[in-house]
Amino acid sequence: MRYLTAGESHGPQLTTIIEGLPAGLPLTAEDINTELARRQKGHGRGRRMQIEKDAAQIMGGIRHGYTLGSPVALVVENKDWTHWTKIMGQGPLNKDESEEVKRKITRARPGHADLNGALKYGHRDMRNVLERSSARETTVRVAAGAVAKTLLSQLGIEIACHVLEIGGVQAEKLPYSSLAELKEKTEASPVRCFDPTAEQKMMDAIDEAKKNGDSIGGIVEVIVEGMPAGVGSYVHYDRKLDSKLAGAMVSINAFKGVEFGIGFEAARKPGSEVHDEIAWDPEQGYYRKTNRLGGFEGGMTTGMPIVVRGVMKPIPTLYKPLQSVDIDTKEPFAASIERSDSCAVPAAAVVAESVIAWEIAAAIVDQFSSDRLDVLQAAIEEQRRYAREF
Ligand SMILES: Cc1cc2nc3c(=O)[nH]c(=O)nc-3n(C[C@H](O)[C@H](O)[C@H](O)COP(=O)(O)O)c2cc1C
Numbered sequence: 001m002r003y004l005t006a007g008e009s010h011g012p013q014l015t016t017i018i019e020g021l022p023a024g025l026p027l028t029a030e031d032i033n034t035e036l037a038r039r040q041k042g043h044g045r046g047r048r049m050q051i052e053k054d055a056a057q058i059m060g061g062i063r064h065g066y067t068l069g070s071p072v073a074l075v076v077e078n079k080d081w082t083h084w085t086k087i088m089g090q091g092p093l094n095k096d097e098s099e100e101v102k103r104k105i106t107r108a109r110p111g112h113a114d115l116n117g118a119l120k121y122g123h124r125d126m127r128n129v130l131e132r133s134s135a136r137e138t139t140v141r142v143a144a145g146a147v148a149k150t151l152l153s154q155l156g157i158e159i160a161c162h163v164l165e166i167g168g169v170q171a172e173k174l175p176y177s178s179l180a181e182l183k184e185k186t187e188a189s190p191v192r193c194f195d196p197t198a199e200q201k202m203m204d205a206i207d208e209a210k211k212n213g214d215s216i217g218g219i220v221e222v223i224v225e226g227m228p229a230g231v232g233s234y235v236h237y238d239r240k241l242d243s244k245l246a247g248a249m250v251s252i253n254a255f256k257g258v259e260f261g262i263g264f265e266a267a268r269k270p271g272s273e274v275h276d277e278i279a280w281d282p283e284q285g286y287y288r289k290t291n292r293l294g295g296f297e298g299g300m301t302t303g304m305p306i307v308v309r310g311v312m313k314p315i316p317t318l319y320k321p322l323q324s325v326d327i328d329t330k331e332p333f334a335a336s337i338e339r340s341d342s343c344a345v346p347a348a349a350v351v352a353e354s355v356i357a358w359e360i361a362a363a364i365v366d367q368f369s370s371d372r373l374d375v376l377q378a379a380i381e382e383q384r385r386y387a388r389e390f
């Protein structure tokens with residue numbers, strides 16, 4: 001399975017084409033829109049989220065609520081486009097229009113893609129970079145992830161995300177009885193956090209950063225339950241599923257690190273306190289007594305829950321901008337600012353859940369290759385039985 005996305009942040013729409021989905025998967029725009037709405041929420045977002053009301057239009061690949069096996073094309077409109085038609089003009093400038101109309105950007109923001117993107121593609125107007133480097137693109141990545149999640153749920157695989165840390169405020173690791181409980185409680189939280197005490201402190205930290213014209217980052221966690229053992233492979237570097245998940249996590253705008261299970265803590269502990277002892281019983285088959293390695297050994301799933309975390313740096317656009325250089329004059333200037341989030345960690349958690357869902361679904365479709373959902377379902381059931389009795 002693969003997908004591509006296209007579209008600029010202030011252009012007319014975002015588009016994705018998803019290829020390789022099995023036929024017979026029940027899928028509606030509503031399944032996707034629920035996920036798009038989740039990504040729009042979260043304390044700390046800027047004014048743009050009040051303008052947008054993200055909704056997917058299905059432009060191909062689905063008939064009467066089921067995938068056909070042909071490419072699925074999805075489109076999400078940018079409502080903000082109506083305010084940007086001139087600036088984003090798709091044709092050449094009219095003779096009577098000045099260059100001013102482009103609202104040219106020449107003062108790169110430290111931490112954003114502006115300067116590197118401009119010099120890579122030879123753009124003297126950094127709007128040509130920011131329009132595509134913007135995390136607006138994550139809208140359609142969440143749409144693709146929603147499709148992947150629909151497939152995973154048909155295979156008995158569940159996925160959830162939550163926020164562990166914002167601006168140095170850490171959530172306590174409170175126990176939850178099921179992913180359903182985690183989902184329900186964090187869905188109601190303005191910062192997608194399970195710990196109500198930390199939740200308020202996180203919101204205060206965001207308000208404080210906003211008041212100071214600053215921004216803050218944080219840590220999100222994604223959990224996947226119900227994975228059969230043996231998905232992925234150890235035989236080649238590019239078939240290790242944990243590496244694909246790590247790549248997907250760090251591909252999210254502003255994500256700078258990733259860890260599985262106890263993660264970086266493993267560097268500070270002896271092997272006896274890191275590796276998970278193996279046991280077997282007739283009901284579960286093989287299982288690990290602990291899950292410190294977060295569901296992977298040798299680039300393959302162990303059948304234990306996948307636990308993967310990602311760290312998001314603070315948003316680069318600051319209302320109190322850092323020093324930068326104007327690429328036209330080479331003079332020092334404050335970086336440019338039009339509008340920005342002050343913290344997007346809760347939204348980014350949904351993006352993280354989506355990209356992980358995609359990688360897992362893609363690995364399953366790749367390994368148990370099937371053109372039909374019913375055949376794929378039977379193959380996954382058989383893999384579970386085989387692994388249990390092996
Ligand atoms: C959901 C989400 C919202 C974001 N909102 C903003 C924003 O409002 N302003 C901004 O400067 N960066 C924002 N970012 C981060 C930038 O897109 C990101 O820092 C930039 O593309 C440069 O990429 P890098 O940080 O991965 O190097 C956001 C990221 C995510 C995931």
Ligand SMILES: C=C(O[C@@H]1CC(C(=O)O)=C[C@@H](OP(=O)(O)O)[C@H]1O)C(=O)O
Pocket residue numbers: 009046047048049052133134135136139253338339340341
């Ligand atoms: C539009 C979204 O996020 C945007 C991501 C973003 C960036 O630089 O990454 C900058 C901001 O864009 P704007 O200047 O239009 O407000 C965010 O709002 C979105 O998440 O849908």
